[in-house]
Amino acid sequence: MNKTLATLATAALLGMTPVAHAGEAAPLAADPVVEARMIAISEELRCLVCQNESLAASHAELAEDLRREVRSLIRDGKSDAEVRDYLVSRYGDFVLYRPPVKPTTWLLWFGPFLILAAAIIGLIAYLRRRASLLKPAALSAADRAAAEALLSGDSQPTQPKDQA
Missing domain, CATH: 1.20.5 (Single alpha-helices involved in coiled-coils or other helix-helix interfaces)
Incomplete structure (x- = not known):
């Protein structure tokens, strides 16, 4: 009986708690075409904070700001080259992964x-x-005679015949 009462109380408490519903992730841009262009452009740009990540992959605040700026330039009708030129004029060739x-x-x-x-x-x-x-250095006749004397076991080296 106690077990049943505890189960009912737990069910009642759980029924009163608000249920969190998972929702769809909001798109980064209202226009998917703008977002696709922004990603394509920012894949070729270097994050100025991380320096080893592309602008598209970086989570730095400056990267977020630059992506927002790229989106606004795209919405203003700028071409990909004009967007890159704008960023290069502000940050130099370092912002490009493939500088000219x-x-x-x-x-x-x-x-x-x-x-x-x-x-x-x-x-x-x-x-x-x-x-x-x-x-190996070339041996002189005296050095060769001394080496032969040592190898033959003679205690006194003999003078070479050409020096006698």
Whole structure:
């Protein structure tokens, strides 16, 4: 009887609690075409806070603001290139994942190849120097006679015949 009363009381309490209903996630933009363009553009842009994430993937507040700005530029009728140019004019080439090849970005584009070439040249120079140090030196006649005397067991090395 006590068990039944406890069950009824629990059911009554649960019946009085408000039920939370899961709802659909609100779309990020009212227009799915604008949202698709924003995502396509922001995939090619770097988050200025995270620096290793795209603007589309970043959860930083600045990234949210920049995505909002990109959406408003798209709604204003700007092309993808104009949106990118606007962000580059404000934040520089760093905002692009693939910055253009120009004199200010030459080191970025060609620096790794220069470092690789310098490393290969350094390795070749090191190996040549090492090889020249490991070459056996030519023995003089006196050194050869002394070595032969030591190997044959003589206590006194003999003078080579050409020096006598």
